[in-house]
Amino acid sequence: MIFGITGNTAKENISDIIRALAHKLRETGLEFIIADSLKSLYGESSGARFESYDAIGEACDVIVSIGGDGTMLSAAQYALKYDKPIVGMNAGKLGFLAEVDTEGIDVFIDEIRHGKYKIEERLTLEGKVTSSVYEGETIFAINDFVIDKGGWPKMVEIELTIDGEYVTTFSADGLILATPAGSTGYSLSVGGPIVNPKADVISISPISPHSLTVKPLVIHSGQRVRVKVFSQHIRVLLNCDGQRVFEYHPPVIFEAARSDRPLKVLRTDSMSYFAVLRNKLMWGMDLRNYRK
Numbered sequence: 022m023i024f025g026i027t028g029n030t031a032k033e034n035i036s037d038i039i040r041a042l043a044h045k046l047r048e049t050g051l052e053f054i055i056a057d058s059l060k061s062l063y064g065e066s067s068g069a070r071f072e073s074y075d076a077i078g079e080a081c082d083v084i085v086s087i088g089g090d091g092t093m094l095s096a097a098q099y100a101l102k103y104d105k106p107i108v109g110m111n112a113g114k115l116g117f118l119a120e121v122d123t124e125g126i127d128v129f130i131d132e133i134r135h136g137k138y139k140i141e142e143r144l145t146l147e148g149k150v151t152s153s154v155y156e157g158e159t160i161f162a163i164n165d166f167v168i169d170k171g172g173w174p175k176m177v178e179i180e181l182t183i184d185g186e187y188v189t190t191f192s193a194d195g196l197i198l199a200t201p202a203g204s205t206g207y208s209l210s211v212g213g214p215i216v217n218p219k220a221d222v223i224s225i226s227p228i229s230p231h232s233l234t235v236k237p238l239v240i241h242s243g244q245r246v247r248v249k250v251f252s253q254h255i256r257v258l259l260n261c262d263g264q265r266v267f268e269y270h271p272p273v274i275f276e277a278a279r280s281d282r283p284l285k286v287l288r289t290d291s292m293s294y295f296a297v298l299r300n301k302l303m304w305g306m307d308l309r310n311y312r313k
Contacts, residue, residue: 022133024053025081025105027074027096029088032112036062038087038123042110043069045130054081078103083287085110090118090206094262097163097284106140106285117205117301120292132289143202143218143284144242148277150259150269162261163284164203166277169195169228171268173254176231182247183240191235195228196248198277202284205302207263213237215304218294223279242279249274 024046028035039059046053054070054077055063063069077084078099084107086096093109100107109119110126121129132138148166150157160166170177179196181188199208204216204224213226214237225246226237240246250257252271259275260266298304 022051022082023080024051025056025072025077025084026053026059027056027077027084027086027092027099028059029092029112030058030062032088032092034123035059035087035112038110038112038126039063041123041126042085042087042130045126049130049134051130051134074099075102078105081105083108086119088112088119089114089116091263093118094163094264098161101145101161101163101282101284104282104285106287108287117297118202120288120297128291129289132291137290138287139290141219141286141288143286144200144221144223145280145282145284146198146200146223146277147280147282148198148275150267150273150275152269152272152274157267160261160265160267161280161282162198162203163200164206164262165197165199165208166275167195167197167207167228167258167260167263168248168250168273168275169258169260170252171254171256171258173252175253176229177254177257177271178251179227180249180251181225182249184244185247188238189235191227191230191232193227193230193235197224197226197228198246198248199224199226203262205298208237211237214239215298215302223277245276245278247274247276 054072057071060071084100086093087110110121111119146162149159176192180190197208201216201218201220208226221242224239250273256268257271257273
């Protein structure tokens with residue numbers, strides 16, 4: 022198995038993590054390629070192989086992303102492009118998606134070496150602006166699509182249609198279409214549900230709706246969502262995974278559905294989704310028991 026090592030150069034301790042990972046891989050006889058962007062951190066004279074992200078995507082068997090969840094979402098674009106599994110190694114703050122703790126590198130590699138892992142598929146979304154003025158290209162999201170009012174102090178008006186059936190119209194700051202994996206991101210902060218990543222659903226969460234009755238909605242992933250946005254402002258923003266932002270002049274019509282390109286995620290036998298919920302989001306924990 023060939024590991025493609027990518028990472029966030031802004032993380033304070035990333036050079037130590039790369040060296041520890043590379044040392045363990047060499048020790049166990051596993052091959053690895055390091056991203057060009059990490060060359061100065063690891064050392065050009067190390068004898069390691071350095072390649073571009075695209076070359077890594079083509080040559081490796083699994084992509085290792087070192088950083089936080091944002092770093093993993095960036096690297097996951099290449100995992101999707103080249104249909105390779107990805108695993109995140111947390112060097113950030115929360116690290117909900119990046120499940121491998123840096124202290125557990127030895128255990129992680131040992132599990133891989135002994136075949137104690139599986140490749141799971143995560144639902145992704147694809148969408149396209151279909152307004153008469155715009156005919157954009159198809160865009161993809163691993164966590165979420167966010168329709169946002171942008172730098173405008175007033176709310177926008179949102180018309181929601183699912184599978185051609187009118188649902189409702191409401192005023193809000195925006196709307197989030199989230200995958201199960203993305204349900205613990207921005208969607209969670211606006212009151213959206215926590216969805217197990219194995220679920221085959223899409224969650225729709227309004228951002229600060231001006232109504233007590235407009236609540237998050239969960240639909241089957243096979244359904245198609247159409248969002249029409251009206252605004253008095255000169256633009257409406259659409260972003261994918263909090264990283265790629267597009268601007269459109271309203272009114273904007275955006276259609277989204279499940280993509281036929283799932284993200285492959287490598288998970289070892291010791292990884293537990295519910296343990297991550299408890300330990301990193303404190304889900305189900307009675308904080309009164311932890312008062313000092």
